Amino acid sequence: MPGSGGSELVDGELIAFVVLSAIEIVSAIMVVTARKLVHNVFWLAMTLITIAGIYVLFRAELIALIQIIVYAGAVPVLFLFGIMLTRRKIMEEPHESQ
Amino acid sequence: MSGHLIDLYGWSHAIASFLLWLGSLPLELGNWVAINLTGAPSPGPLTGVIGFLTSDGITSLTAAIIAINIMLVWAAALHLFTLMWIERKLYSRLQDRRGIMIGLGSFDFLASTLGRIPIIGRPFRRPSHLGTGYLQNLADGIKLIQKEVITPTNADRWMFHVAPVLITVSTLMAFVALPWSDGMWLMGSYETRPLGCVTDCTSVPVNQWGILFILAVFSIAPLGILIAGWASNNKYTLIGGMRAAAQLMSYEIPLALCVIAIVVFSGTLDPFELVRRQTERPFTFGPWTIDFLPNWYILNPILWIAFIVFFISVIAEAERIPFDIPEAEAELVEGWTTEYSGMRFGLVFAFKWLRALIGAGLISILFFGGWTGPAFVTLGVENLTTPQAEAIYILPQEFWFSLRVYIIFIVFVWIGWSVPRIRIDQILNIGWRRLVPLSLLAILLAAGARAWLGGF
Secondary structure, eight states: OTTTSSOOSSOHHHHHHHHHHHHHHHHHHHHHHOSSHHHHHHHHHHHHHHHHHHHHHTTOHHHHHHHIIIIIIIHHHHHHHHHHHHOSOSSOOHHHHO | OOSOSOOHHHHHHHHHHHHHHHHHHHHHHHHHHHHHHHOOSSOOTTHHHHHHHTSHHHHHHHHHHHHHHHHHIIIIIIIHHHHHHHHHHHHHHHTTSOOOOOSGGGSHHHHHHHTTSTTTSOOOSSGGGSSOSTTHHHHHHHHHHHSOOOOOTTOOHHHHHHHHHHHHHHHHTHHHHOOSSSSOOSSOEEEEESTTOSSSOEEEEEOTTHHHHHHHHHTTHHHHHHHHHHHTTOHHHHHHHHHHHHHHHHHHHHHHHHHHHHHHHHSOOOHHHHHHHHHSSEEEETTEEEEEEEOOGGGOGGGHHHHHHHHHHHHHHTTOGGGOGGGOHHHHTTGGGTTOOHHHHHHHHHHHHHHHHHHHHHHHHHHSOTTOOOEEOOOOSSOOOOOGGGOEESSOHHHHHHHHHHHHHHHHHHHHTTSOOOOHHHHHHIIIIIIHHHHHHHHHHHHHHHHHHOOO
């Protein structure tokens, strides 16, 4: 825990924050740049879960858990349902990709 | 005797200190040689490394890794194999056959020696009929590891291989917050009760958000299932994945609402506190108290609706048979697991048993008093109420918790192999039109009981 010991060599929370933020930024970029819609939803879920990790760093465990239940568990699945039920072709046909 | 057999925190710290001490021995030796060779009074060149290795932070980190590994072996190997064995043996017996029989007695060298012992070596002719079948699942696992992992043509390769990992990891994460006894747990901390006491303090584990954490990691799996079904590029897997995700998402709602009923009733989300509330006082219902009954929530009529809804939801969450239309063999081959082969299939196959294991553990903690077993209490003549610490526990708490889990799982298997599976629209109808209103009613009842009858 930073600031408590006084003789810490590394700041664990800072490392965790930097790693989580890096994953989150990369995932957020992937949400808008990935080409298949299901990939976008997967990266969206990744973004939301890393946000939950940052909430844990804020000592807000309840919000983090609710974030995982609602945003990581339910919202991407609803998006996936919407995508799969509304698009006629869910994966491009083999002759199209050539 | 303190009731629990495994003190995971203490054990892992002891093992970590020992390992780090062992690892620093050669460095100490080198340090000693260096100091003696140079004859310098200054600390040797390796002192800093040794100090780093034996520091508190590194010891805690190593202890955490060791504790996680012990819990993984305990939950995902020992209990998973036992659950599979119970299921396969029990449904064979329900179908009037013997079922799997490959056990230790099936080894030739053991059969020849065991065969001569009257009770252990039963007088069967063939060695393969000597065992109890416990090793069959291990053999199946080894077979699955040896098999080739096939990626289907035009499958989304990356998602196809990520999905089983996502499903299995998110399910295994629930064991972080699922305690097996007062000492065998990963997530939580010790707190001294009663608060602010000076003498006669007892240290008890607490984990404020334990049950909510289990629900949170339960809700990640549908995403993985949907991705697995989509990435396989197969109509059957896609339909199976959609069905599985729809079913798991629908039944998470009554599951969470029943947990809310328990929370309203007891006022805590802490699994340790829930178990303490259920066992440290006799059965209480408003003004009435029954001394010889424990305060298990299953015994309380207020929570019977919550229990029934929770039980059905757990069966559906584990995709067990009345609700296993997502993998219906007859119409969807194997549902969303069709295209997986080798150990990938092993992972997505074991996922159902892991969820059943967690679900049975949750039922046991929420309704059946968790891991407490009977105890001999030394009764003083003038002081009838003896503190828990002086009780002599007959068997460790891990045994009682495992026993409850196994009995609940046996009921799962019993229901599963006695009823036919129901259609997906019927599943969703039951979930949304019956279980959700019933669980709301359970919350209402619990809130009313809390308001008019006082706390429990």
